[in-house]
Amino acid sequence: MSAEPVRTVAFGVNGETREATIPVRRTLGDVLRHDFGLTGTHLGCEHGVCGACTVLLDGRAVRACLMLAVQAEGHEIRTVEGLADAAGALHPLQQAFCDHHGLQCGFCTPGMLTTLVEFLADCPDPTAAQVRVAISGNLCRCTGYESIVAAVLDAAARMRAA
Amino acid sequence: MKPAAFEYHAPRTLEEAVAVLARVAPEEGRVLAGGQTLVPAMALRLARPGHLVDINGVAGLDRIDVADGVVRIGACVRHAAVDAPGPMGRLMALMKRHIAHGPIRARGTFCGSLANADAASEWCLLAVAMDARVEVRSARGARILAVDDLLLGSMMTTLEPDEMIVAARIRLLPERARVGFHEFARRAGDFAQVMAVAVLGDDGPRLAIGSLEPRPRRLPEAEAALANDPVDLAAASRTAAAALLLPEEDAYLRALAETSVRRALEAAA
Numbered sequence: 001m002s003a004e005p006v007r008t009v010a011f012g013v014n015g016e017t018r019e020a021t022i023p024v025r026r027t028l029g030d031v032l033r034h035d036f037g038l039t040g041t042h043l044g045c046e047h048g049v050c051g052a053c054t055v056l057l058d059g060r061a062v063r064a065c066l067m068l069a070v071q072a073e074g075h076e077i078r079t080v081e082g083l084a085d086a087a088g089a090l091h092p093l094q095q096a097f098c099d100h101h102g103l104q105c106g107f108c109t110p111g112m113l114t115t116l117v118e119f120l121a122d123c124p125d126p127t128a129a130q131v132r133v134a135i136s137g138n139l140c141r142c143t144g145y146e147s148i149v150a151a152v153l154d155a156a157a158r159m160r161a162a
Numbered sequence: 163m164k165p166a167a168f169e170y171h172a173p174r175t176l177e178e179a180v181a182v183l184a185r186v187a188p189e190e191g192r193v194l195a196g197g198q199t200l201v202p203a204m205a206l207r208l209a210r211p212g213h214l215v216d217i218n219g220v221a222g223l224d225r226i227d228v229a230d231g232v233v234r235i236g237a238c239v240r241h242a243a244v245d246a247p248g249p250m251g252r253l254m255a256l257m258k259r260h261i262a263h264g265p266i267r268a269r270g271t272f273c274g275s276l277a278n279a280d281a282a283s284e285w286c287l288l289a290v291a292m293d294a295r296v297e298v299r300s301a302r303g304a305r306i307l308a309v310d311d312l313l314l315g316s317m318m319t320t321l322e323p324d325e326m327i328v329a330a331r332i333r334l335l336p337e338r339a340r341v342g343f344h345e346f347a348r349r350a351g352d353f354a355q356v357m358a359v360a361v362l363g364d365d366g367p368r369l370a371i372g373s374l375e376p377r378p379r380r381l382p383e384a385e386a387a388l389a390n391d392p393v394d395l396a397a398a399s400r401t402a403a404a405a406l407l408l409p410e411e412d413a414y415l416r417a418l419a420e421t422s423v424r425r426a427l428e429a430a431a
Contacts, residue, residue: 004167005168024214025166027201046205054265060268063198063266066197066198066266068216070172073172137266
């Protein structure tokens, strides 16, 4: 194999334009973590099944392990680091996860949160059954999901009242 | 980094895309659309393409057009965006919620599913049930294929290495057509063990089953049974299950097939 093919890409990450010259085979998840130091996005299975690496691409939840970073060119990515407000106050979902013990080891949490940010934008007043469907692509091996569902319902109520 | 090294091409027009594909096809060049099957296969190094031709930047491929009673779904239309007027749109909505999970449906494409030809693909089943056609392009020209002439078997198609699917065309269903779909999977969002599509009334009966055989197919014996008056859905379901090429001793899968067909028919009835 001759030299590793590289490409310079620029895309938005949590409101800032970031640029990097990277091997074209590097996934979006790897670039976020290794090139941009945003280790909040977790890589679990790296083949699209566990949901831990889920980020928002132009507002839509996608797997960061199933996108090449070069495909993000010109798009806007939002990661778990971009959920809290500028002053550092947690997003209502993050606060509800904290209040309801919606996490234990925390590995699945970034993917849960990004998936649910999209879900609550589409469905602000969900039933518990709808929440379970929404997170059916995110594996959690600690909580048994009960506390996560409780957190989402509480966050939804808080966000509707805000 | 998990995938093996490859060269990346991001054409902006269809002409450019097929020209690049023609050049790189002999070096294991592959088209990258949604990437929800190809990229994990590359991560596991089951696929090691020498070149990727990313068609996401090709203008116009993300369009759905409806004209003359046909819906035309472009090569970059995501699962989540697949839609059509009338009963066809209702059937698509019933099916697409079974395709993996939301984040996969936000990226994966309808035409990519056809090109991948997984036996458990909902869209392959729909295409077969409805006698869809696919528009195929290469630098050598264009051709239109019936889906039956595209799908050879599990993960096998008649596409040449330098060809790509540009769009799929599906005839719309008349307003009074009744549609049903049933899928059984071991876990929510997992690959189907069995799935069935039924269309009754105008333009029917159509009955097709997927996942149990290497490729989805219509079941003419069961469709004929549905033409009986009065119609006996349970008998038609038994006929459907009996027609499947399964190991004779596999009573479980045959029973599952019968149940899935009956539920699809009952949903449409």
